[in-house]
Amino acid sequence: MSSHFSPKTHLADLFTQALAQFPQALDIAIELERPKQASHGDFACNAAMQLAKVLKRNPREVAQSILASLPASAWVEKSEIAGPGFINVFLKPAAWQRVATDILREPESYGRGDARRGGKVQIEFVSANPTGPLHVGHGRGAAFGASLANVLTHVGQQVYREYYVNDAGRQMDILALSTWLRYLALCGEFVPFPGNAYQGGYVGAMADSIYALHAERYKRAAAEIMAGVPDAAADDEAHLDALIAKAKALLGPDYAYIHGHALEEQLGDCRNDLTEFGVTFDKWFSERSLHESGLIDRAVEQLRTHGHLYEQDGALWFRSTAFGDEKDRVVRRENGIYTYFAADIAYHLNKFERGFERVVDVWGADHHGYIPRVKGALAAAGVDPERLTVALVQFAVLYRNGQKASMSTRAGEYVTLRDLRAEVGNDAARFFYVLRKSDQHLDFDLDLAKSQSTDNPVYYIQYAHARICSVLAAWGGVESDLIGANTRLLTHAQELALLRRLGEFPETLANAARDLAPHLVAYYLKELAADLHGLYVACRFLEENQELKLARLALIAATRHVLRAGLGMLGVSAPAKM
Template sequence: MTAFVSPKSRITTLFVEAARAVAPDHDVAIDLERPKQASHGDFACNAAMQLGKALRRNPREVAQAMVDALPASELVEKTEIAGPGFINVFLKPAAWQGIATQVLTSGDRFGEVALGGNARIQVEFVSANPTGPLHVGHGRGAAFGASLANVLAMAGYQVHREYYVNDAGRQMDILALSTWLRYLALCGEFVPFPANAYQGAYVGAMADGIFALHQDRYRRAAAEVVADVPDAATDPEGHLDALIANARRLLGADYAYVHGYALEEQLGDCRNDLTEFGVTFDTWFSEKTLHESGLIDKAVEQLRKHGHVYEQDGALWFRSTAFGDEKDRVVRRENGIYTYFAADIAYHVNKIERGFDRLIDVWGADHHGYIPRVKGALTAAGLDADRLTVALVQFAVLYRNGQKASMSTRAGEYVTLRDLRAEVGNDAARFFYVLRKSDQHLDFDLDLAKSQSNDNPVYYIQYAHARIASVLASWGGVESDLLDADTGRLAHPQELALLRRLAEFPEAVAGAARDLAPHGIAYYLKDLAADLHGLYAACQFLVDDEELRLARLALIAATRRVLQRGLALLGVGAPDKM
């Protein structure tokens, strides 16, 4: 099995040699583009115009020199010099015809590119607090991160998918408290439920669960729970913190049970939700372990050793302003508790110490202000902050009947990822989430995602796949019968267009990986499906001429492969029937 070398990269090699011959002392990047107009050939090279400036010669002269220096190739039909100095290359049909069988023989490797050089790359995504069901905002991060990780793997990286579990913070304590208060009510101990505690029905469900397992083992007197607690109306946050403190004191060692129960339930729910969504992780990394193993102490000590930490107002500060941040940040509060940021520093130091060559953090766009301080902390710790790339994902807004679907996080009244999946299906959800550039706000049209019409790009692409499956089923043969097909018979313009498109798949993968932009795959697949539908309308596949029939079947079988592989990158199914 030989690696696939696209016509584009083979032609590029020719131009690199030509440029070297014409201008040995100048380095010019040869970047062939596919012209918009068919009359400009298969590829256009603009190197002569760039070299023209460097050599102080007329670009068209340089272009002629390059054409003269171009090594002979059996792929090239002819070249011509056009416009201000473009070199247009016209390929023989044979250059494209071979693609069909190359796709079939390269099996499950077509699309692989060596961009990553087998480097170890970690993609951390979702990482939502396990304090309740995932909502549609998390869904976008999940779909984006999972697709990106798949793309990077195909582009030659060793990919490690990780979820950072915030199991150590105040939010988890609030969840544990919320659960316990609901549980106490079941025991007959009524404590007013704070408005800023977790309101969702899932909290009550967890209380039911604990009560069913342990009856009133964790019951404490309501009067003790609210003892010495500040007024909820005037000091809601203090009220909550005091309730948590009382819960810890009254429950003693049992507090860990309630806390752990809530954590396991919510994390389990989150994991199930994501698994059903086709999103899986290699590691679920616990924040708590950073505290317990002393990694935070160690990381802060590392910063202190380098002189980037100081004390003020009883708190410990990281001098992030020395690294481009707009203000210094607290790492340990007056009360001696590390901030979330301190854990984040330790976490990122740990990631690099685990030996990853590159780190990708997928964050909600609201966290963009954190980039300078996290990168600054890495630099301050003597590490290479350039290994870290933060991919920001903007918010998704749902639209139903042309109206914005409301999302109030406060009252626990938000649309969950599970609701969305149930409403539009996993395939449409995965696809729509990555259809926009990640750094762009996403308007998620629920009606469109649900519609089974040609307005809906998911169905358009899946339909292309189903059509091919249907034709191949009518034919009745097996794919291996097609490996010897004489693809030289593929000369129809629609056939050549589809062949060219197939050859572009590796480039689409490389581009999506380089730009951390899996939406490029979605757009590629739309184009590929359009080419297939165009061919379907123009040509009959199951023709009497056996040679032509096999050639065409080889072409669409190859197309089916690429559709499958592309859809798999996005976590979208490729049904045989629709």
């Protein structure tokens, strides 16, 4: 629970009292919004217009009744009826002026909200196959998920970050095979490398390390491997699967070593990459563990006892159409092996069994068709599907010199997250990734991200922070001495604008948390920085007048806290000097 004064919460209380005379008001969405125009006051309430509908009365008349019973407040200058029936409230400057010292008194918890719904929430993101380096698409999911998790944490929710490791499927087998084939070449055994195997240089690097460690221990004859394998030209997927089967058969228990080595290498690389990017997880959840622990068997049994499964063509199907899906889905193949979907059902049921009240999955937008079946499975198992929210993240397209720097997934020649971080830096990458709504296609301008100019929003915001640091350093005092500053002296238009902006921070965070929209924080920070720069030009801080000086320093010190908090949530540094 935050002890900070909130003008909006205060007004909401007043209106709740005034609306007690209308029982109908309970069913109506009463909004207190910040009008676009200053002449419409600090807050506008639409209650009268909403009530007029159900009461079948004139909205301005209803507004009159509400206004008459609105309790008096020391913070309200005046309230008036305007337009079709808005109640516009004008606050006294004191309501905003106190915000600055209020923040300084308890900076860490500013924006915390009342956390009344601070339940346990799990957020699963990235979850890329550990079959190669992360690319720029994964980077967006990482930046989005990490920022969102930070926002949710800041508003008081108990957030648990998780990465689902797809260590059980065919893709991992393909990686293991690819590594082995490269290794065999080092041993002088040449099996034609399939075009649909993993082509990236990192595969060869893993083969090198295995050869360095174990020499020819895993060598098998090429002729033996190729024997009976169908021609790639006829069916390249069948060809690949046959090679995987051969690898497993010929290597026996040694296959697990190759597979495990590849997994460890790639997962480790991925973890390092993300850690450097400021993205960390509480748990890396293994898909294979679901198979081994029997959780999949249990989940499937659960669906079966509820009568949602049937057998057809030798496979086991989930009747997902009963829950709004387009078609039914296979959970266990004809060959007896569970599908990826079966594991995902078990995983999602497990999430809720672990006590998370709410689960957020961050997926690439190309997986949107997958949502109905997962929600369907939850519903079939008796879990309210509303407790799962899937946030879709669209692809990012890089632009350099105004040209698309397109990433081709073919031949492993895609732009990696590491490349991007090396080129523009972590700060710019983190910020640009969340500068768009997540479900919006992102044009990532590499030149702008790199430019150290006013055009670059990252530098613009960081510069505001550095400017404040510079002024406070020149002053040389201790911040805690500013808590007692007389903020009533902050009457300049730029000062009030900045104060109001600081007052918006809790609402911005609440909205960002509600809508799973960290980009709102990025936009807020741009506006906050603009207000700071505006004030910087308009007023001197290191004033002759001691009282005014302290008041202004209190204002910018408070601003510094909010800038730091916001940038911190987005994973962007707040340098003291630039």
